[in-house]
Amino acid sequence: MPRSSSANEEMRTQARQKILAAALQVFAEKGYHGATITEITQRAGVSRGLASYYFPNKHLLVEELLDAYLDGVAAIIDVPGGPDERLGGIIDGVLGGMMSNLPVQGVILSLVVQPSTHPIFAEVEARKDERLSLLEDSLRELFEQRGAEDPAVEEIMLRSVLEGVIYKAVVYGPQYPVEQVRRRLYRMYELAEPKTTLSGAEPGLAGRLRATDRGF
Template sequence: MSPRTKKQNEVLRSVAREKIMAAALELFGTKGYKATSIHDIAKRAGVSKGLVYHYFSGKEDLVIKMVEGLMQKNAHVLDLVSDKNPKTMLGNIFTLFFRELRENFHNYYLLYNMSHEINGVDFVHAIAVQKMNKQLELFIQLLGDIGWEDPVGDARLLLATLDGIGRQYLVFQQDYPMDEIEKTLFNKYCKP
């Protein structure tokens, strides 16, 4: 009955949605939420402004959906880094963290750095808080297992350190000596 097959439509839909969300991720991540216009996003995605509103109910909805998408991609990250040895596991976490930072720092920006800019989108903020707390718990346990003196305090510092590394990388970019930072971090936390 249908002029285009349902499957055809589904493909069209998901392709367009994906293009829009990728463009949004890149632009929001680069210029920030307020400074990125729907026009920008549509142009970068190679679609019309109208189509953005066909798939998302508005700018705010677009950020939310995008963040949700990011979260889903990251949902099974723990499985990748899991290891019996806490030092190895911490090392895996670091490795993953630096890779993410290097390869997709827009994601990093979005999930961690943009929340303050999206007024009223408490959702994004809530996600950031939740994620942070999960990581904190994990760090407390790992540092405790490794035998650090004050696992809670040290875990908090470690979390802040990683956060700060991310932030500084965003600011300094190619000028930031990330390889060396990474090594230092491994020496400090993961040397057997």
């Protein structure tokens, strides 16, 4: 019996997700230039022809990964509550997402900053301009409601701080004191102390950060 159109669509979606997940793994291990479509398809467990049908080259794979990343960034505006509750929810959402998938964050960061892939990021960002502008305007409105003198600068600072936290956590992994930094961010923005932790472990004193060769 032939498959229904919905079953076929689900299979196509699953195949694309397998390829994208495999691309993240191979990019993490070998970098953009060292990765090959052949290795990605082998890791995904799909045929080269199927992978080439969806993603004829690595450029399109990177484009899709960065597209999903920017969708995730834009989604942080979907936090309910008043200004303080929303700000706390945004901080927790970013840090919680970071902790749950640090290797992916590392790959995305490398794709964003590498000279060979940064232009792709710029293209994707330009396509997402409307949604990213909504994110920026929402954050600026939040800071305006909190009485900020320059809401635009506050929006830029918040994103810069959180992106810096992600970068450091990617570099130092489990050493990075996420809970302590989270509480410091709450105090910096004069939010009520969080009653729970993101990791389930109570924060202690932060130690020194030193890189290791652990990889991802």
